Amino acid sequence: DVKVTQSSRYLVKRTGEKVFLECVQDMDHENMFWYRQDPGLGLRLIYFSYDVKMKEKGDIPEGYSVSREKKERFSLILESASTNQTSMYLCASSYTGSGANVLTFGAGSRLTVL
């Protein structure tokens, strides 16, 4: 089974801090995604990447950046954390060649910004 591992399950940061959320997948998937999930708003796409060093903005990229230096790793960066970035962050990966291109999610990282 594909495993998507998010480095931190819970994080507490202060306003203005730089925050790194790391995601690693172990099945050689080309595509990786970062979503955030908030009550009443559902899952919203922040950024995705379809290849190493490639990135595309999703629906809510403001305040975030990403890095994909290696195929298995996709990092989400909050340059200067703000309280409205308190959320559950979900990383996912998928394999284009599978046809369905099914997303497999990590366990999530719950970030609280004080």
Added chain:
Amino acid sequence: QKEVEQNSGPLSVPEGAIASLNCTYSDRGSQSFFWYRQYSGKSPELIMFIYSNGDKEDGRFTAQLNKASQYVSLLIRDSQPSDSATYLCAVRPSWALNFGKGTSLLVTP
């Protein structure tokens, strides 16, 4: 705006009944459609996906797709208390999935 709409619920059904979950989408270019289940505090997990108009069955689950009406549904037969969760409809217009906000399902013993 690529909308995926679901009733938030909660949808309450008795154990053993059929639960019917519905979803509409706005992007006519969407090619594939997914149902994910999410238990409280957990990440979404795939139940099934469907490409073509009609029904697709997998165990107790049946996905139904009508592209002309831009409508996809999920039927859960013989509902069990363990099916109580939030069900997310997702649509793929391009690389990433657009998700609905989910329907909360409660199966009562």
